[in-house]
Amino acid sequence: MTDVPVIAIDGPGGAGKGTVAQGVARRLGWHLLDSGSLYRITALAANRAGIDLENSPAVCAVARDLDVRFDEGGDGLRVILADEDVTDVIRSEQAGAAASVVARDSAVREALIARQRAFARPPGLVADGRDMGSVVFRDAKLKIFLTASVAERAQRRYKQLKDKGMNVSLPALSRDMEERDRRDSERAVAPLRATEDARVLDTTELDVQAVIQRVIDWAAEVYRV
Numbered sequence: 001m002t003d004v005p006v007i008a009i010d011g012p013g014g015a016g017k018g019t020v021a022q023g024v025a026r027r028l029g030w031h032l033l034d035s036g037s038l039y040r041i042t043a044l045a046a047n048r049a050g051i052d053l054e055n056s057p058a059v060c061a062v063a064r065d066l067d068v069r070f071d072e073g074g075d076g077l078r079v080i081l082a083d084e085d086v087t088d089v090i091r092s093e094q095a096g097a098a099a100s101v102v103a104r105d106s107a108v109r110e111a112l113i114a115r116q117r118a119f120a121r122p123p124g125l126v127a128d129g130r131d132m133g134s135v136v137f138r139d140a141k142l143k144i145f146l147t148a149s150v151a152e153r154a155q156r157r158y159k160q161l162k163d164k165g166m167n168v169s170l171p172a173l174s175r176d177m178e179e180r181d182r183r184d185s186e187r188a189v190a191p192l193r194a195t196e197d198a199r200v201l202d203t204t205e206l207d208v209q210a211v212i213q214r215v216i217d218w219a220a221e222v223y224r225v
C-alpha cells in the first residue's frame with residue numbers, strides 16, 4: 001500500500017480519539033485524517049440535496065463526488081464543503097447520528113476509501129476513526145484502540161458540546177452513545193473492533209496529555225520518530 005508511517009487510532013465515540021490524534025499529529029508534524037468527518041460530511045451533503053440516507057446509490061454518488069477541503073486554521077482543522085465552512089455544523093449529535101446511518105453502507109464506505117488513503121503522505125499520518133487499523137490502513141505498524149467507560153465518554157461529550165454553547169442533556173447523550181456504539185459495533189461491514197495487532201488503551205482514568213504521551217512513546221518505539 002504505502003511506506004508512509006501511519007498511526008491508526010480507532011475506538012468508540014467520546015474515547016478521545018479526535019483530540020489525541022490532533023495532539024499527536026501536531027507534536028510529530030504529521031498529517032491528520034479525521035475519517036469520521038467524511039461520514040458526517042457525506043450525510044450532511046446528502047441531507048442538503050434532499051436525498052434519503054437509506055438511498056444507497058444516491059448517497060454513494062454524494063460520497064464519491066464530495067467537494068470537501070480540510071484547511072489548517074489557527075484553531076485547528078476547518079472543514080470546507082463546497083466553499084462553506086461546516087466545521088461546527090458537522091459536530092452536532094444529529095450530524096453524528098446521520099453519519100452512523102450512512103456509515104453502515106458498504107458501498108459508501110468503499111467510495112470513501114481512496115480519499116482516506118490519499119491522506120497518507122510524508123512525513124506520516126495520524127488517522128482516527130472506526131476501521132483505520134482493520135480496513136483503511138490495514139498495514140499500519142502502529143494501531144491503537146482507545147476506549148473508556150460509557151459514563152466517562154458521555155461526560156466528555158457533554159462538556160465538549162456545552163463548551164460550544166449547545167444545549168444538551170447528559171442522560172440523553174448517554175443513551176445516544178450506547179445506541180451509536182451498538183450500531184457501529186454490530187454493523188455487517190467494517191464493524192468497530194480492536195484488531196489483534198492493536199494496542200488497547202483504556203483512557204477512563206487518563207487525562208488527554210497522558211494519552212498523547214503514551215502514543216508518542218509507542219510511535220518512537222515503532223517508527224523511531
Ligand code: DC
Binds near residue numbers: 013129
Ligand atoms: O468519529 P465520529 O463520531 O466523527 O464518527 C461519526 C460516525 O461515522 C460514527 O457513528 C461511525 C462512523 N465512522 C465509521 O463508520 N468509520 C470511520 N472510520 C469513522 C467514523
